[in-house]
Amino acid sequence: MKALIVDDDRTLADLLAFTLRREGFEPLLAYDAPGAIKAFENEAPDVIIVDVNMPGEPGLRNGFDVCRRIRKTSDVPIILLTVRDDEDDIVQGLSLGADDYVLKPFSPRQLVARVQTVLRRASAGRSQELASFEYQDVLFDPQRRQFTRTGQDSITLTRLEARLLQYLMLNAGQVLPAEHIIDHVWGQRSGNTEMLRQLIRRLRLKVELTPEEPDLITNLAGVGYGFGI
Amino acid sequence: MKALIVDDDRTLADLLAFTLRREGFEPLLAYDAPGAIKAFENEAPDVIIVDVNMPGEPGLRNGFDVCRRIRKTSDVPIILLTVRDDEDDIVQGLSLGADDYVLKPFSPRQLVARVQTVLRRASAGRSQELASFEYQDVLFDPQRRQFTRTGQDSITLTRLEARLLQYLMLNAGQVLPAEHIIDHVWGQRSGNTEMLRQLIRRLRLKVELTPEEPDLITNLAGVGYGFGI
DNA sequence: TAAATTTGTCACGATTTTGTCACACGGTTA
DNA sequence: TAACCGTGTGACAAAATCGTGACAAATTTA
Numbered sequence: 001m002k003a004l005i006v007d008d009d010r011t012l013a014d015l016l017a018f019t020l021r022r023e024g025f026e027p028l029l030a031y032d033a034p035g036a037i038k039a040f041e042n043e044a045p046d047v048i049i050v051d052v053n054m055p056g057e058p059g060l061r062n063g064f065d066v067c068r069r070i071r072k073t074s075d076v077p078i079i080l081l082t083v084r085d086d087e088d089d090i091v092q093g094l095s096l097g098a099d100d101y102v103l104k105p106f107s108p109r110q111l112v113a114r115v116q117t118v119l120r121r122a123s124a125g126r127s128q129e130l131a132s133f134e135y136q137d138v139l140f141d142p143q144r145r146q147f148t149r150t151g152q153d154s155i156t157l158t159r160l161e162a163r164l165l166q167y168l169m170l171n172a173g174q175v176l177p178a179e180h181i182i183d184h185v186w187g188q189r190s191g192n193t194e195m196l197r198q199l200i201r202r203l204r205l206k207v208e209l210t211p212e213e214p215d216l217i218t219n220l221a222g223v224g225y226g227f228g229i
Numbered sequence: 230m231k232a233l234i235v236d237d238d239r240t241l242a243d244l245l246a247f248t249l250r251r252e253g254f255e256p257l258l259a260y261d262a263p264g265a266i267k268a269f270e271n272e273a274p275d276v277i278i279v280d281v282n283m284p285g286e287p288g289l290r291n292g293f294d295v296c297r298r299i300r301k302t303s304d305v306p307i308i309l310l311t312v313r314d315d316e317d318d319i320v321q322g323l324s325l326g327a328d329d330y331v332l333k334p335f336s337p338r339q340l341v342a343r344v345q346t347v348l349r350r351a352s353a354g355r356s357q358e359l360a361s362f363e364y365q366d367v368l369f370d371p372q373r374r375q376f377t378r379t380g381q382d383s384i385t386l387t388r389l390e391a392r393l394l395q396y397l398m399l400n401a402g403q404v405l406p407a408e409h410i411i412d413h414v415w416g417q418r419s420g421n422t423e424m425l426r427q428l429i430r431r432l433r434l435k436v437e438l439t440p441e442e443p444d445l446i447t448n449l450a451g452v453g454y455g456f457g458i
Numbered sequence: 459t460a461a462a463t464t465t466g467t468c469a470c471g472a473t474t475t476t477g478t479c480a481c482a483c484g485g486t487t488a
Numbered sequence: 489t490a491a492c493c494g495t496g497t498g499a500c501a502a503a504a505t506c507g508t509g510a511c512a513a514a515t516t517t518a
Contacts, residue, residue, distance in 0.1 A: 158463085198467090387475055423477080426497095433496095450485090451494070461517080465512100468512095474503100475505080477500105478499105485493090485494090
């Protein structure tokens with residue numbers, strides 16, 4: 001299994017290479033966007049790990065450009081590395097077709113786990129959805145509908161709860177109009193405000209530390225709800 | 230993804246069509262306002278790019294009319310093309326519900342980037358309005374309805390307060406007739422002078438440092454109110 | 459099929475938001 | 489000077505919005 005690592009921070013790139021090699025991968029290294037494209041074309045890696053923030057010439061500038069460029073011709077799994085707190089990055093990266101993203105800083109073990117998850121899904125032919133979402137100290141795995149707060153036991157969400165949470169996390173930092181949420185969770189036809197209120201409530205009971213004083217899922221009166229605002 | 234291009238300059242329209250097709254879009258062309266409406270109704274495009282300046286019969290004259298007409302029935306993202314860096318055009322366009330505008334001349338790449346940004350925003354459900362307004366030491370985020378005076382805690386405005394402030398800030402420096410404000414905040418039907426007085430009052434209480442001596446929202450007797458005069 | 463889980467519906471109270479009424483103040487004008 | 493107008497202000501009522509609990513219907517699981 002070839003894994004292409006793209007990062008201008010050579011120390012980090014080397015560390016990733018070392019870790020992946022130990023896990024049986026054949027690591028390839030690129031230190032900038034053009035190098036990444038070249039390596040991708042010459043080596044046909046099975047998975048690509050790209051740092052979002054890289055210097056470089058305009059047009060082929062950063063991890064997003066690499067992602068976009070590769071997605072034009074290939075469905076190879078791509079994992080983006082991004083610094084914390086930049087939700088716009090996440091949304092943008094996902095819309096560009098990345099399969100997963102990992103927030104820095106991360107442990108090498110963690111990254112390897114993500115790589116394997118992405119590969120497993122890719123081989124199963126369903127690289128549609130996301131492998132996982134991270135935000136502060138919470139982690140959500142839509143596939144298994146497992147929600148985990150670091151240091152605590154993980155919780156299994158119901159199908160609707162998971163769809164709601166996924167939609168909220170995918171658009172973290174934004175206020176989503178109730179109608180949009182309803183459309184997305186229940187589909188155009190059914191679904192109403194009351195059902196959303198109940199679902200929000202149930203999700204909060206499972207997910208929030210103090211459901212009376214929610215800190216993850218907040219409401220904006222007259223509009224809708226948002227995650228991480 | 231269907232992209233409707235409306236421009237009487239066929240050379241430019243063709244160039245845009247070529248560029249968008251290369252990026253995976255299915256371009257549709259219209260060379261005047263009536264043609265644009267027809268294409269919009271028949272083809273249901275995912276995004277519309279309209280040149281502001283077009284010849285044509287009165288009533289359905291230019292890009293603004295197209296924008297206004299389409300916004301009556303649809304939230305499809307609209308990008309306006311304009312030559313003048315005339316702020317009035319921009320303000321007018323945005324107040325008519327356009328999602329973005331691009332000043333001519335522009336590079337095709339640039340336009341494609343804008344198109345993708347707008348589509349991303351639309352799919353994320355935040356085709357709302359502009360990201361934020363700034364004026365001197367105040368900042369307003371319409372989406373979260375957060376008002377901040379630098380160095381102070383931010384305040385959450387109510388829906389109507391936010392709409393009023395947004396309208397005032399969008400037209401900062403001008404005195405807006407009370408009737409216009411009422412129409413914009415409450416919509417054509419309801420709304421009266423008394424309600425506006427109360428809303429102004431409540432907004433001032435939240436926003437002004439000294440509500441008795443307002444410095445942001447000023448009144449011009451017999452006409453209306455203005456922001457930053 | 460029975461039990462358990464998940465989802466939808468109804469009703470209530472608390473709070474916030476919005477609308478309405480009454481009145482005071484200053485300036486202008488008859 | 490008195491009447492009038494536009495505006496600012498306060499108090500209160502109406503409406504909207506949200507969170508909550510209880511329970512029924514539907515679905516999944518054993």
